Amino acid sequence: MRKEATSDNQQTETPTAATEPQNLAPMPHDENLWLEDIHGDKQMGWVKDQNAKTIARFQDDLFDSIAGDIRTALDSEGKIPMVAKRGDHYFNFWRDSTNPKGMWRRTTWDSYVSDSPEWEVLIDLDELGAAEATPWVWAGASVRRSDNSRALVSLSPDGGDAHRVREFDLVTKTFVDGGFDLPSAKTRFAWLDDDTIIVATDTGEDSLTTSSYPRQARVLRRGQAIAEAPIVAEVPHDHVAIFVGSDVGAAGTDSTDRAFAIDAIDFFNMQFSFIDLDAVVDESGPVSIVASAWENNWTVVDVPTDVEVGFERDFVLFRPQSEWSHENFSVSAGGLAVADIAEVKAGTIAPTVIFTPDEHSALQSWTWTRDYLILELLADVQSQLVVLNPNDNFSSSSLPGVPANHMVGLGAVDKHDDASANDYWLVSTGFLTPSTLSYGSLEPSNDYSVPVVIKSAPALFPSDGLCVEQHFATSEDGTKIPYFQIADSELVLDGRNPTLLDGYGGFEVSRTPGYTPVIGIGWLGRTTTGTWQDPASQQTVTATEAPIPAGRRGVYVLANIRGGGEYGPRWHTSAMRENRMRAYEDYAAVARDLIERGVTSAQSLACAGGSNGGLLVGNMLTQHPELFGAISCGVPLLDMRRYTKLSAGYSWKAKYGDPDVAEDWAFIQKFSPYHLLEDGTDYPPVLFWTATSDDRVGPVQARKMAARMQNRGIDDVWFFEDTEGGHSAASDNRQAAFTRALSYRFLWNSLTGE
Template sequence: MRNDGAQDLSPEPEDENLWLEDIHGEKQLAWVKEQNAKTLDRFRDGLFDSLAGDLRTALDSDDRIPMVAKLGDHYFNFWRDKTNPKGVWRRTTWESYLTESPDWEILLDLDELGRVEETPWVWAGAMVRRSDRRRALVLLSPDGGDAHRVREFDLQSKTFVDGGFNIPSAKTRLAWLDDDTLLVATETDEDSLTTSSYPRQARVLKRGQDVSEAQIVAEVPRDHVAIFLGSDISPEAEHTDRAVIIDAIDFFNTSTSVLDIDEVRGMDGALSQEPSAWEKALTTVDVPSNVEVGVERDFVLFRPQSEWNSETVTVPAGGLAIADIAEVRAGTIAPRVIFAPDAHTALQSFTWTRGFLVLELLSDVQSELVVLDPNDDFSARPLSGVPANHMVGLGAVDRHDESTANDFWMISTGFLTPSTLSHGRLGEDGFDAEVIKSAPALFPAEGLSVEQHFATSADGTKVPYFQIGAEGLELDGANPTLLDGYGGFELSRTPAYSPVVGIGWLGRTTSAGRRGVYVLANIRGGGEYGPAWHTSAMRENRMRCYEDYAAVARDLIDRGVTSPTSLACAGGSNGGLLVGNMLTQYPQLFGAISCGVPLLDMRRYTKLSAGYSWKAEYGDPDVAEDWEFIRAFSPYHLLADDTDYPPVLFWTATSDDRVGPVQARKMAARMQSKGVADVWFYEDTQGGHAAASDNEQTAFTRALSYRFLWNTLTGE
C-alpha cells in the first residue's frame, strides 16, 4: 500500500492470447471454427448423435409439466418442443389446465416470428399489466444473451402494438406504473451504463416518448453494479401502488428505495411530470447496505448478510425481520425478528399469499416449509410430509384475486423422483393440497438410490454431498463418477429431477455393467447454510470452496466409490472456475474435466463482459493487495510446464454477454501451446450464458460434455 493512501495497481502478466479477446473478429472466429471441427471430429459419432437425440426427446417431451402463472382468468405458459424449438407463449383456463390435454390459446409463436423477421428470437419473459390484462411487455433476445428487446404486445389481437412501447436491445429492467407509463432502466448512451455494462438510470417513460427523453427519477454511480426496478400495481381499491428502486452497489450490498405511486398521481389519476414530486415520493430505507430489503403490502422485510444490530433488536445473519412500511417511511425502523437460523437450518426464500407468509428452509440441505400467520403475531407452523433428499417449493397462485388469495402451487422433486405439481389453499386451521400434474420418468431409475454424506475439508469443516448410484454399490473404486458443484454467490444446489443428468450419466452402463454415479457437492461459497456459508469463501478465503470440493473428491476415493482415473468433474460459469481450479490445483484427483462458460483468467475478468460486477465475490485484480490472493485461484495463471493434466473440454458460446467466450478460448489456447494433450474446445455461436437458446442446442452441448467425460473415463 502506498503512503498516500492510494492502492497500488498490480501489473498485468504477459498474455500471449489477448488477440482472442476480439469476440467477433474474423481471425478469432476462424480459430474457433478450427477448434470446433477438431472437437466434433473426435467426439461426434453414432453414440453422440444417439445421446443428443435421447436428450432432445426428453427435453421436448409433451408429458412435461407446463408450469403456469395466473393473471386474471387465464394461466400463462411458455413452451418449447420439437415442433416449436424456439417456443410458443400461450394461455388457457383453469378448467382446461386441469385436463390431461389443455386447450392452449397461442399468443406468440417465436419460431414463426423469427422466420418473418429473420432474427432467431429467444424468449426472455413477459410482463402483463394488471389493470386489464390486455397488454404485455414481451422481452426477446436476438441471440440468447442477456440483452433483450422490449416490445408491447396486445393479448386480444395477438399482435405487437403499432406505436407501442418498443425499447432496443439492451440489458433493460422495467416495470409497469400505469397503462401508459413504465419505469425503465436501459441503455441510452455511454453514460447510462455502469462499468459492469448494466443500466444505472431509472426513467419514467410515457407512451410515445423516446426513452432518451424520459425523465430520470434515480441513478446510481457508474462503479456500482446496476439499478434494478420493480412495481406492485393493482386495480384493487384498498391496494397501495408502489415501486421499488434498488441501487446494487455490488453483488451483496444494496440500497433500496420505495416509491409511493399514489403520491405522484394527480386528482385525474395522471402521473406528475414534476421531478420534485417523484423525489418527494421516494423513500430510501435506512439500513446497512448488506441488509436485503423487500416490500410486501404494508410490510418491509429485512434479511441481513451479517449480524445487524438495529436500535431495537439484533437480527442474526440470514435471519428475517419485519417492520411496518409507514414507520420505515417516517424514518423509524423498529424491526422484529420472525425467523432466526441455527447451525443447521437456513432460510432460502419466502412467498406471500394474501394472508400468510411461507418460508422455504434448508436443514442440512433437506427441504422444510414453515407457514407464518401475520394475523396471529406471525405464529409459525410447519408443513409436514416433505420426504428426505427431496426439495419442495411453494409459490402463491394469485393473491390479487379473491378466489385464489391464499392458494398456492407446490412443486416436489428429487434426484430420482419426477416433479409433481400440487395446488392447495392455506387457512387458519391448516392447508389442503391436491396433485394436479405429474411429470413422467424420463430415465430408468430402478436400482438407483440417493445417499447423503459429509466430507471433512482442510480446516475441519463438514461438507455435505449427495451421491446417486446403484443400490449396493460395489466400493472397489471402479465406478465412473461425475462430481458436480458450484460454490459461489450464495447459490444453493439442491436435489432436483434432471433428465439431462439421468440420461447423460445415471442411465449409462459400462461394458462391465457399472452404472454411472452422480455426486452433487454443497461446498462453501453457496447458500446451503445461509450467508455465513457463502461469505466464508469470498475473496481472500476463496480457496475454501476449492478445498471443500477436493475434500469431497477424496472422500469418494477413500470410500471406494471411485478412483482418480474414474472420477470426472463438471461445472459452468462460477462452476467453470471451480473445475478450472480442480484442473490446475488438483489434477491428480480427476480423470476428466468438463469446463463450461467459465471464468478462468482472473487477472482480466473485470475487463471482460460483465465481470466488473463480481469484484465483491472475488476481489479486484487491479489492486496489488487483492491480486496476491486472486492469483492463487486464477487457473489461467496456474498452468505450469511439465505437469500431467487430465483431459479437459472447454465449451462456451459466442453470444454469452455475461462471462463471454474469451476466457475459455484463452485457456484452451495456452494449454495447447504448452503441448498439453487432450485439450478440447467447442464454442456455439448462440445461446448466451447457457450456451443453448433452445432444446436442440441444450441437447447438443450437454451430449458433447457427457460423451467426452464418459469416453475419457471408460474408453467406451
C-alpha cells in the same frame, strides 16, 4: 478510469491519476489477448477450427444417441407446463420438437387441470423469428395488472442477457402499433399504470455502469422516446446497476401502489428506495413524467446495505447477510425480521424477528399470499416449509408433506384475485423422482386445504436400482461438507465406478435435489461395456484390462460446498475474496472422500461445472489434477487478472476481489487457473465449452485457456463454442442437447475409454 472501445465487446483502459489505485497490480504477459476480440474474423476462424476438431473427435454414433435421447426428453409432451395466473387465464411458455424456439400460450383453469389442455397460442417464436429474420429467444413477459389486456414481452436476439422489450395486446394477439418498444439491452422495467412504466435501460453515452448494466431509472409514457423520458433515479458508474420494480394493483387491500429503485452498490450490498405513486400522480390521473415530481418523494430504507429488503403491501421484511444489531433489536445473519412501512418512512425501524436460523438450517426464500407468509427453509439441504400468520403476530405452523431427499418450490397462485388469494403452487422433485405439481390453499374451508396433485411428469430415464445417499466430507479446516451421491444400490466399492462430481459454490446459490433427465440420460443411465478405444488407432477393442469393468453404472455426486447458500449467509461469505480457496478445498475434500470410500478413483472421477462452477473445475484442473480423470469446464471464468475487464465481470469484484489492486491480486492469483498452469504437470483431459453470444461471462476466458494449454503442448485439450445461446450456451432444446451430449460423451470416453 476512461474506457476506450476497440472492437466488439473488447475494451482497453487508460489509467487516470484520480481514479487508479496507487498500488496497481502488474499485468502478466498474455500472448492470447488477440482472442478477446469476440467477433473478429481471425478469432472466429480459430473458433471454427477448434469446433471442427472437437466434433470430429466426439460426434460418433454414441454421441448421436445421447444427444437424441436428451433432445427427446427436453421436448417431451409429458413435461409439466408450469403456469402463471393472470386474470382468468393461466400462461405458459413451451418448447417441443414442433416449436423448438417455443410459444407463449394460455388456457383456462378447467382446461389446465384436464388431461389434454387446450392452449391458445399468443406468440409463436418460430413463426415470429422467420417473419423478422431474427432467431428470437424467449426472455419473459410482464402482464399489466389493471385489466390483464397488455403485456411487455422480452425477446433476446441470440440468447444473451440483452433483450428487446415490446408491448403486446392480449386481446388482438398482436404487438401494439406505437406501443412500448425498447431496443435490445440489459433492461429492467415495471408497470406503473396503463400508460406508464419505470425502466432502466441503455440510452446511450453515460447510461451504463462499468459492469455494463443500466445506471439510470426513467419514467416512460406510451409514445414517448426513451431518450426524452425523465431520469428519476441514478447510481454511480462504479456501482453494479440500478434495478426497478413496482407493487401495483394489490386487489382486496387498501395498500398504496409503489415504485422501487434499488442501487446495487456491489453484488452483495444494496440500497433500497421506494415512492408512493399517489405522491407523483398528475391531476389527469397518470403517473407524472416530470422529474421534479419524483425528486423529493423517494424514501430511502435506512438499514445496512447488506440487509436484503422485501416489500409486501405495508409490511417490510429484512434479511441481513451479517448480524444486524441495534440497542432495541438484534437480527441474526440469515434471519428474517418485519416492520411496518410507517416505521420505515419515519426512520424509526424496530423490526420484529420472525425467523432465526441455527447451524443446520437456512432461509432460502419467502412467498406471500394475501394473508400469509410462507418460508422455504433448508435443513442440512432438506426442504422445510413454514407458514406464518401476520394477523396473529406471525405465529408459525409447518406445511407438511415434504419427502426426504427432495426439494420443493412454492409460489402464490394469484394474491390479487379474491378467489385464489391464499392459494399456492407446490412443486416437489427429487434426484430419482419426477416432478409433481400440487395445488393447495391456506383457507381451511377450501377444497385444496390439503394439497392436491394436479400434474405429474413422466420418468425420462431408467432409475431402477439406483438410490440416493447423503454423506459429509471433512474440508481442510475441519468443516463438514455435505454431498449427495446417486448410485447403484449394490455399488461395488472397489474404486472403479465412473463418477461425475458436480458443484457450484458461489453467489449464495443452493444446489439441491431435483429430477434432471439430462443427467439421468447422460450419466446415471449409462453402463460400461468393458470395451475401450485405443488412443493411437481410435479403434474400439475388448480387453480384460479396460479402465472400468463392464456393467458399472454411472455415479453422480452433488457437492454442497461453501460459497453457496445451503447454510445461509455464513456459508456463502466464508468463501469470498481472500477466503475463496475454501470452496476449492471443500470440493477437493469431497473428491478425496469418494476415493477413500472406494466409490471411485482419480482415473475414474470426472468433474463438471459452468460459470462460477467453471472457475471451480478450472481450479481442480490446475490445483488438483491428480484427483481427476477428466474435466468439463463450461462458460467459465478462468483469467482472474482480466475478468473485471470482460463482459459483466466488473460486477463480481465483491465476490472475488479487484485484480487491479495489488493486495487483492496477491490472493486472487492463487485461484486464477489461467495463471496457474505449470510446465511438466500431467493434466487430465479437459473440454472447454462456451458461446459467442454469452454477454455475462463471455467466451474469451475459455478461448484463452484452451489456447494457452494447447500452445504449451498439453494433450487432450478440447474446445467448443456455439454462436448462440448466451450464458446458458443453448437458445433451444437442440442446442442444449448437443452441448450436454458433447460434455457427457467427452467425460465418459475419457474415464472409460468407450
